Amino acid sequence: QLQLVESGGGLVQPGGSLRLSCTASGFSLNHYAIGWFRQAPGKVREGVSCISSRGSDTNYADSVKGRFTISKDDAKNAVYLQMNSLKPEDTAVYYCAAAYGSDWYYRHPTWIESTYDYWGQGTQVTVAS
Secondary structure: OOEEEEEOOEEEOOOOOEEEEEEEEOOOHHHEEEEEEEEOOOOOOEEEEEEOOOOOOEEEOOOOOOOEEEEEEHHHOEEEEEEOOOOHHHOEEEEEEEEEOOOHHHHOOOOOHHHOOEEOOOEEEEEOO
16 A cells, blocks of 8 residues: 655644654655645645655745754655754644656746645644643
8 A cells, every 4th residue: 555654743842843854665766756734723735845756855835944854765665854942833733745746846946735745644743832
């Protein structure tokens, strides 16, 4: 069964850090670009960060630039989202998604959800004191 699984969410105080993991089972992430999205209560899901299949190129939503870092470890078949200086407005369910193709990152707008092939079930991140 092909699936993505997110983990690492939880409750953290403002200013704290979390590292989310996205692992794949049933397929290799070597040839997939990975995007992280989030959906806050009552809001539309939005793109957070994306990394190319080779891990050489990344982009970030303006709201998280300088605070979040995406990375890819093909040996562990995983992608990570390091989140620092967390704010209450970062509270959301975070999803990872995989898009096939070594050139996908360079040929598609990274926040168009329909261009992704696989999605995880999400992990809750709550930033509150």
